[in-house]
Amino acid sequence: MAEYDYAQAIGEARAKYDSIAKAVDVDRLKADIKDLETQAAAPGLWDDPEHAQQVTSRLSAAESQLKRLDSAAQRIDDVETLVELGREEEDEDSLTEAREEIAAITANLAQMEIQTLLDGEYDERSAVVTVRAGAGGVDAADFAQMLLRMYLRYCERHGYKAKVMDTSYAEEAGIKSATFQVDAPYAYGRLSVEGGTHRLVRISPFDNQGRRQTSFAAVEVVPLVEATDHIDVPETEIRVDTYCASGPGGQGVNTTYSAVRITHIPTGIVVTMQDERSQIQNRAAAMAVLQSRLLVLRHEEEAKKKKELAGDIKASWGDQMRSYVLHPYQMVKDLRTGYETSQTQAVFDGDLDGFIDAGIRWRHEQKRQAAEEE
Incomplete structure (x- = not known):
């Protein structure tokens, strides 16, 4: 030696x-x-x-x-x-x-x-994260709730301030979707590598025959808009609906029409907000999230134009970016970076640093290679 x-x-x-x-x-x-x-x-x-x-x-x-x-x-x-x-x-x-x-x-x-390596245009900002259940029925809704808990535990471990802004509960178990805001320096830069489709393979706790089930959930991460971003949203381009906020199982949280749903007509983007007790507060929060999504959309369109001019760039972000396998073996693996661990419970308890760090390094390398090809 x-x-x-x-x-x-x-x-x-x-x-x-x-x-x-x-x-x-x-x-x-x-x-x-x-x-x-x-x-x-x-x-x-x-x-x-x-x-x-x-x-x-x-x-x-x-x-x-x-x-x-x-x-x-x-x-x-x-x-x-x-x-x-x-x-x-x-x-x-x-x-x-x-x-x-x-x-x-x-x-x-x-x-x-x-x-x-967190040198992107919006990396320093706070982040708005949305988790949505995908294909897989009740298992997918349960998986979406598992991911929500995972990210909130990650924030808790790092002392990041996280606030759930809206939750849409599924009928049987889990959630259809949830949106939360993370206020911390470089929250967007770190969490943005979590965006994409997540896949879970396990023995379904909702299947009385104990069969293996594959389910999917989508994670969207956008930077929080600031006053200097100049994302103008004319009133003529949005439809605002109000309704009573609700909780798990359809239980009413209050009897006033405080929850707000804003639909951006040109893009079809829909944002709901029910965390605040006031309709005015919920509308302001929903508009902030809508502006954040429009900001990302504008950024993506600009990047798409650059990509068309530069030609096809290999190793772009895929739809399915991470698999969580609980049966027949224990493994969480990122399909972009190759980073993996058998400590599945630790991951669901918020131990994501290895995945996030590997994702940041991977993204930086893709940017470097793309710059060389231009």
Whole structure:
């Protein structure tokens, strides 16, 4: 077995750190923090709570990123010193500790590198996620609810603020669809790789003969619109319907017509919202989601035009992007990246970091290859 090369491992860690620091642009990051601190200290900041929350959230994220960079640089220096002392004193315990620390530093740098790959136009934004049951009847509705829980648990594990905005319950079990908003820096950049068709294979708990069932659910992820996006939706292009909000099994949540359904006539996009008690609040929330979807639609149309000019680009996003197999074996596998795990319960409990990180790297590689082919 080859002897562990401490100098090489530390050199690789330092090179990786330098690459990340260059991509982040530390000087620009410090300037951004200074500017955000000025905005946060401005009198009357909280006169506009939504803007104030955006400023403080961005400031916190930028400060956290700078702290992680400084900490990583210090840890590399410290472990290099530890190796030198361990060798001078022939202390095997110190060298073992240094080797473990190098492994931890390498893993931390890999996570930091992922952040540098989130450079899309809307990656920094909050996300609006919709989960819909597909083919598979009651199993599909149950699967959609499993995915909803999975994403909410993922948000909980990371301390992301997630709010369910609308849920349409299925008659027997599960949900027809659900929409939730995730407020966190780079929420869209991370969760956007989850968009697509998800497939579940299992012994159906709803089949009294215990047969294996395949069901599908669709996940849609859009960035939350901002005031600067200029997505104008004329009143003549929408139809607004109001109705009583409902809960599981058709149970009435209230007796007022507070729930809102907005249909965008030119595209056929339908958005429903019933989380808020007020019809006005639900309409505002529904319009925000509609604008988010129209923003993505506009972006996709622009990308399609570029694609037509550039010709066919291989390895585009497919409809079926991940399979969850619970029978006859346990496996969750992403069909784009090849990333897989047999820890199916952990995945359904929100352990998605491996899949999301692999998806971000995969997407970045597709963009790089597409740019080379243009």
